[in-house]
Amino acid sequence: MDTNLKAYFDGLVGSLGKKVAEQKTARRLLAYETGRIGQKLFDDNYAHAWTGVFVPFEIFRAMDVGAVFIEFVGAMLAGTGSSASFLADAEGFGYTGDGCAYHRAMIGAARKELLGKPQLLIGATTPCDGGLKTILNVARMTGVEPFTLDIPYPPVTKDKIDWLVGQYGEMTRYIERLTGKKYAPERMRESARLSNKASAIVKELYELCKLRPAPITSDTLRNFQIVFALLMGGEEGVDVAETFLADTRAILDSGAVPPEKHRLLWVQNRIQFKNNIITWLEEKYGAKIVVDELNHIYWDDLDEDNPLEGLAIRQITHPLNGPLEHRLAILDKLAREYSVDGAINPSHWGCRQNCGARQAMKDSLRASGVPMINLDVDCVDPRNYFEGQILTRLQGFMEML
Amino acid sequence: MTLEQEGIASAGWFCGYTPIEILDAAGMAPVRITGERASSGVADSLMHTNICPYVKACLESAAGGKLDFLKGAVFTNGCDAQRRFYDIWRSVVPDVPAFLLAVPRRGDDAGALAFAARLAEFKDWAEETFETQITDDKLRESIRAYAKLRKALAGMDDARESGEIDMPGSRAMEIYLEAQKTPPGAALDMLEKEIAAAKARAATGNAAKGPRLLLAGNMTDDPELARMFESYGATVVSDALCAGSRFSSTAPPDPDIPPLKALARAYLRKSPCPRMVDADDYASRLVRKIEATKPDGVVFHILKFCDAHLYDMPFIRDALRSAGVRTLIIEGDYTSGSGQLATRAQAFLETI
Known part of the structure; x- marks a missing residue:
């Protein structure tokens, strides 16, 4: 893992490709497509971009840019049990241990040249300070010119849309200049069409999850939309969405819906390294995560004739952009629509925008009759993870439910 | 006497990217809020322990009712901690209206244009909240007053650096703070008296001759x-x-363009907070300042959990090393020193 990520992605895609050919299941297909995204970082047919987490991937898709957001790298390293050495490397270099481990792992990975060298680095001022700083610091380390999207805060106004659309224009010219790839409006239109198509299917999928019991397990949609965003604007995105919907419908039709006693909402990101929390919740308490906060299509369809404007509105109205009130309203809406009994916020250490909001989120959900527990977990760094303590706290929470 | 005791209506501000000229033009005394050094734990219960200690110290003051005298408070999106502070402020101090000013990160003309639009919203909020009308004339007057104050403060800095005045850094910090908590006219009067006294002290030739530091x-x-x-x-x-x-x-806002545009441009081009620039830009400006000031050492004091600063520190540290500057890096928690800090300070000074 330390030295040859290309081989890792090739191996992943090779083995999953065979399995997908044998039997196409949703999680398998998502993992396969995720591996293919990783492969593109080493594929000369694509320009290679490392980006912020909430940027318009449809534009990259329309320009043959293979892109991953930097937190994806941290999550992947944690998921494969190899984040600790990259975190330690970044800390040895002087990176603060109090910062976000997604970002620290990325710095370690860049220092060890795990992902090669990107051609493009595209950050954004939202959702957090650390993400953009990491992009800019990677730019310094690799010598790659960065581009920053300055995202205005809601409410949406015409001048904000115009400003952001103007920045998308600058971004496409930046991509053209650095990679030779061309922005073509007709390809962007197609990317918007496919994005809309995938979004519509995912909305249907989410509707099924509102059923009681939900025809999913706690892990069916783990990290789903945040990774799925990388596929938006392509046929793969539509394929993945259709497969998830078909699998979920099949479970419903078969009558083999996983049982549930308690329905839970998971706030922000999952814990990325191997742990037993989800299994323990399911087995001991019959608790099921029926919705993740970030699994939510909050935007309207993109206008295929004017897709950049729709992307700008989507980016401005992202629940994690700007003041908290919009996010609180979305959490409340999700809690109601999915009929959840409680919510879990891992309170990822180092995530200021989430940790600073955790009491406000707790108060807001409590006012709606939904208790929330704040855990104190670093979702990427397993070195200080003591599962016993977490389970003890969760035990108290579940018994209260 | 405090402004509160004097019955002067005040509006609070926190971030250096707040164009306080707008508050002044609205008839408010703009008061930069500094926080409680001692924590009762209230702020920790409202935010996580890993949030900026300055923000939590201010929250501590707010929760303790010590900022109830404010007629309004202005926050910016300068950092994650501050925008979360804005969110929490509204539940902790609901009677003090709050405004969140979104400051663009880019300082070019497009950024200034976008910022000017946000400043127009800020002006509207101030007019409504403080029940007043902010005319262009009032705004220009406030702009002139603050430009004069800033020029005098910068002059004080130059005179300190050259030795023309004898003013300890600690006193200069107090003066800066007072200037940011006092209406500009009164602040200027105070400053002129301080400078005159410091000039007189310099004339005695008894100024301290120890190692020169940049903080x-x-x-x-x-x-x-x-x-x-x-x-x-x-x-x-x-x-x-x-x-x-x-x-x-x-820099003094351009008097020949509409005042909000002039303010937007001037603020986005001031000496930047690390949020606004990358590590190299920040470090090279600092190194230029060091070359001009020629200190014997640099004390870099950063409040904990400040991502904008701390993410850049390895690069800033390397830049300072390359420039051959002796540097002490301290992570602070917004309390007033400790035995350990004193030991580090002494050890650092011994290396100079």
Whole structure:
């Protein structure tokens, strides 16, 4: 893992490709497509971009840019049990241990040249300070010119849309200049069409999850939309969405819906390294995560004739952009629509925008009759993870439910 | 007497990118809020322990009712901690109206245009909240007053650095803080008297001759920090602090363009907070300042959990090393020093 990520992605895609050919299941297909995204970082047919987490991937898709957001790298390293050495490397270099481990792992990975060298680095001022700083610091380390999207805060106004659309224009010219790839409006239109198509299917999928019991397990949609965003604007995105919907419908039709006693909402990101929390919740308490906060299509369809404007509105109205009130309203809406009994916020250490909001989120959900527990977990760094303590706290929470 | 005791209507502000001229033009005394040094734990219960200690210290004051005298409070999106502070403020101090000013990160013409639009919203909020009308004439008057104050503060800094006046860094920090908590006219009067006294002290030739230090960092607003170094014989001759020389670095807004546009442009081009630039840009400006000031050492004091600063520190540290500057890097928690800090300070001064 330390030295040859290309081989890792090739191996992943090779083995999953065979399995997908044998039997196409949703999680398998998502993992396969995720591996293919990783492969593109080493594929000369694509320009290679490392980006912020909430940027318009449809534009990259329309320009043959293979892109991953930097937190994806941290999550992947944690998921494969190899984040600790990259975190330690970044800390040895002087990176603060109090910062976000997604970002620290990325710095370690860049220092060890795990992902090669990107051609493009595209950050954004939202959702957090650390993400953009990491992009800019990677730019310094690799010598790659960065581009920053300055995202205005809601409410949406015409001048904000115009400003952001103007920045998308600058971004496409930046991509053209650095990679030779061309922005073509007709390809962007197609990317918007496919994005809309995938979004519509995912909305249907989410509707099924509102059923009681939900025809999913706690892990069916783990990290789903945040990774799925990388596929938006392509046929793969539509394929993945259709497969998830078909699998979920099949479970419903078969009558083999996983049982549930308690329905839970998971706030922000999952814990990325191997742990037993989800299994323990399911087995001991019959608790099921029926919705993740970030699994939510909050935007309207993109206008295929004017897709950049729709992307700008989507980016401005992202629940994690700007003041908290919009996010609180979305959490409340999700809690109601999915009929959840409680919510879990891992309170990822180092995530200021989430940790600073955790009491406000707790108060807001409590006012709606939904208790929330704040855990104190670093979702990427397993070195200080003591599962016993977490389970003890969760035990108290579940018994209260 | 405080402004509150004098019955002067005040509006609070926190971030150096708040164009306080708009508050002044609305008839408010713009007061930069500094926080409680001692924590009762209230702020920890409202936010996580890993949030900026300055923000939590201010929250502590707010929760304790000590900021109830404000007629309004202005926040910016300068950092994650501050925008979360804005969110929590509204439940903790619901009777003090709050405004969140979104400051663009880019300082070019497009950024200035976008910022001017946000400033128009800020002006509307101020007019409605403070029940007044902010005319262009009033705004220009406030712009002139603050430009004069900033020029005088920058002049004080130059005179300190050259030795023309004898003013300890700790006193300069106090003056800067007072200037940011007082209406500009009164602040200027205070400043002129201080400079005259410092000139007279310089004439005696008894100025301290110890190692010359530059104090850099973020919202380091505690004169006790400088005083500690001074107590060991050092002289803090210059600073690169948010509540220090960065405040006076805003150039006079262009009088020939509409005032909000002029303010937008001037603020986005002031000496930048690390949120606004990358590590190299920040470090190269700091190195230029060091070359101009020629200190014997740099004390870099950063409040904990400040991602904008801390993410850049390895690169800033390397830049300072390359420039051959002796540097002490301290992560602070917004309390007034400790035995450990004193030991580090003494050890650092011994290397100079």
